[in-house]
Amino acid sequence: MIFARGLVKRFGDFTAVNGIDVEVAPGEAFGFLGPNGAGKSSTMRMISCVSAPTSGELRILGMDPVRDGTRIRARLGVCPQLDNLDPDLTVRENLTTYARYFGLSRVEGRRRADELLDFVQLSDRAGSMVEPLSGGMKRRLTIARSMINEPDIVLLDEPTTGLDPQARHLLWERLFRLKQRGTTLVLTTHYMDEAEQLCDRLVVMDGGKIVAEGSPRSLIETYSTAEVVELRFPDGLDLNADYAAKMSGIGERVDPLPDRVLLYADDGDAALTEVHQRGLTPSSVLIRRSTLEDVFLHLTGRTLVD
Amino acid sequence: MTAGTVRPSIAVLERQLTLYRRLWRASVFSSFVLPVLFVISIGIGVGGYVGSVKGVDYLSWIVPGVVASTAFQMALGESTYPVLGDFKWSRAFHAMRATPVQPNHILTGHLLYLLFRVTTAVLAFLLVVLFFGALRSPWAVTVPLVCALLTVATAAPVSAFAASIDSDSHFTLLFRFVMIPASLFSGVFFPIEQLPGLIRPVAYVSPLWHAVELCRSATLGTAPPWPVAAHVGCLLVWAVAGTLLAARRFRRRLED
Ligand SMILES: Nc1ncnc2c1ncn2[C@@H]1O[C@H](COP(=O)(O)OP(=O)(O)O)[C@@H](O)[C@H]1O
Ligand SMILES: [Mg+2]
Numbered sequence: 001m002i003f004a005r006g007l008v009k010r011f012g013d014f015t016a017v018n019g020i021d022v023e024v025a026p027g028e029a030f031g032f033l034g035p036n037g038a039g040k041s042s043t044m045r046m047i048s049c050v051s052a053p054t055s056g057e058l059r060i061l062g063m064d065p066v067r068d069g070t071r072i073r074a075r076l077g078v079c080p081q082l083d084n085l086d087p088d089l090t091v092r093e094n095l096t097t098y099a100r101y102f103g104l105s106r107v108e109g110r111r112r113a114d115e116l117l118d119f120v121q122l123s124d125r126a127g128s129m130v131e132p133l134s135g136g137m138k139r140r141l142t143i144a145r146s147m148i149n150e151p152d153i154v155l156l157d158e159p160t161t162g163l164d165p166q167a168r169h170l171l172w173e174r175l176f177r178l179k180q181r182g183t184t185l186v187l188t189t190h191y192m193d194e195a196e197q198l199c200d201r202l203v204v205m206d207g208g209k210i211v212a213e214g215s216p217r218s219l220i221e222t223y224s225t226a227e228v229v230e231l232r233f234p235d236g237l238d239l240n241a242d243y244a245a246k247m248s249g250i251g252e253r254v255d256p257l258p259d260r261v262l263l264y265a266d267d268g269d270a271a272l273t274e275v276h277q278r279g280l281t282p283s284s285v286l287i288r289r290s291t292l293e294d295v296f297l298h299l300t301g302r303t304l305v306d
Numbered sequence: 307m308t309a310g311t312v313r314p315s316i317a318v319l320e321r322q323l324t325l326y327r328r329l330w331r332a333s334v335f336s337s338f339v340l341p342v343l344f345v346i347s348i349g350i351g352v353g354g355y356v357g358s359v360k361g362v363d364y365l366s367w368i369v370p371g372v373v374a375s376t377a378f379q380m381a382l383g384e385s386t387y388p389v390l391g392d393f394k395w396s397r398a399f400h401a402m403r404a405t406p407v408q409p410n411h412i413l414t415g416h417l418l419y420l421l422f423r424v425t426t427a428v429l430a431f432l433l434v435v436l437f438f439g440a441l442r443s444p445w446a447v448t449v450p451l452v453c454a455l456l457t458v459a460t461a462a463p464v465s466a467f468a469a470s471i472d473s474d475s476h477f478t479l480l481f482r483f484v485m486i487p488a489s490l491f492s493g494v495f496f497p498i499e500q501l502p503g504l505i506r507p508v509a510y511v512s513p514l515w516h517a518v519e520l521c522r523s524a525t526l527g528t529a530p531p532w533p534v535a536a537h538v539g540c541l542l543v544w545a546v547a548g549t550l551l552a553a554r555r556f557r558r559r560l561e562d
Contacts, residue, residue, distance in 0.1 A: 086321070
């Protein structure tokens with residue numbers, strides 16, 4: 001569905017996307033996970049055929065975005081990072097006018113609009129203006145709009161950024177259904193839980209480059225341990241590095257962060273016992289499963305969300 | 307235009323009309339009631355003192371000026387904040403760009419919408435002034451065509467400007483240094499021969515002046531100051547150059 005080799009996007013002398021290779025198969029839910037500024041949106045805009053690659057090869061649905069941009073866009077659904085709904089149109093009109101951009105008849109546009117409003121649970125707001133809607137509702141409407149042409153691929157740039165947890169879960173549930181229907185999904189996110197929930201496969205992006213690729217599970221297996229022990233010390237802050245040094249050799253790896261020390265081990269309880277045996281007395285301890293956050297930290301030395 | 311261009315442009319036009327359905331009541335005042343009141347008060351009131359201009363009663367003389375000037379102001383006004391807004395605030399043009407609609411379709415749809423707005427306003431206005439006996443020649447039927455050409459000649463370059471700026475404060479310059487001088491010095495209220503020689507070139511470059519003279523010759527059945535082809539030619543230059551420039555600016559703005 002999507003094929004990129006050595007894809008580059010430059011703005012002036014600044015390289016936002018620095019030679020990435022990506023392949024997305026039909027029916028896959030594929031993610032770009034990375035912090036702000038990683039180059040996710042720049043990549044998505046190239047895939048949406050609204051921004052031309054500076055260099056490298058890019059094929060979408062077997063076509064060239066520069067030459068066949070219009071034909072490709074006819075088969076994509078795009079949900080950009082910033083909502084660009086028509087604020088002076090009603091919820092339903094936003095969908096029916098959009099349907100016309102794809103050359104759908106008015107009757108068909110209205111039919112699909114009603115169906116999609118039902119799908120994103122906005123039917124009761126059909127006649128309402130866009131402005132008073134909550135962030136989550138706007139996002140759902142943008143997603144509905146991106147599906148009006150029954151696209152082969154839906155591109156979602158940070159679908160849940162800025163939403164409250166309840167709105168996020170509702171959105172995830174809708175996206176999950178979309179995925180079950182066999183729609184190819186490509187999404188970007190800087191939330192590791194979102195990537196874990198939705199993506200079959202993902203790439204970790206940082207500074208315009210891909211630093212790792214795989215399924216959420218395989219990434220965790222490759223780059224992290226099964227469990228992580230989070231230790232906080234009463235006099236932490238400056239001394240975390242010293243504490244980390246005292247724990248060296250326990251588990252697979254020790255990572256001192258400003259506010260806590262992370263101890264990577266397949267058996268967290270056993271590791272904690274060893275910590276206590278060395279005479280260390282953390283003020284709080286949390287043993288949890290490894291996440292993509294840990295993968296990112298391991299690969300880049302930084303946290304995803306700061 | 308090929309068939310592939312028409313459909314997406316019509317889709318953009320439909321979006322504008324859907325928006326307009328909510329606004330039309332408010333716009334009837336500025337685009338129809340106001341010009342009619344204007345003609346009545348200035349034409350009859352001021353006309354009572356002025357008497358006639360070049361042997362024509364003042365009301366009949368300013369009617370074609372007011373109609374062209376209304377078209378000019380609508381075309382200009384609707385190509386400022388609404389265009390910048392769809393690029394910058396609502397980003398509706400970016401939303402269209404992600405579909406098979408291309409930048410030139412967006413521009414075409416915008417211009418078609420303004421042609422609709424201006425033509426309906428002009429026709430309504432002409433119908434009213436017909437009863438005042440201000441239309442003295444059957445050539446008056448060409449007035450909507452002249453106003454249509456003026457609409458493109460004005461809206462296209464102004465849209466190009468709106469697509470090139472980042473802050474709406476630039477429109478103040480446009481209103482102050484383009485719209486107001488053009489409205490005052492384009493022969494709407496008095497013949498441009500009254501202008502000092504130094505200011506007269508303002509009229510010659512203003513698309514409004516050419517449209518005013520063409521409309522006036524049409525409603526009064528007199529010959530315009532320059533050959534008709536010259537006036538039409540000047541309007542065409544504005545329209546064609548403006549459209550080409552706007553097409554480029556729209557494309558530039560929507561690619562990144
Ligand atoms: N149009 C642009 N002009 C200049 N720089 C840009 C532009 N778009 C993005 N950038 C820069 O490219 C980098 C990557 O941005 P982006 O692709 O938006 O990252 P992400 O979506 O991962 O946060 C950022 O440093 C951003 O400032
Ligand atoms: Mg982004």
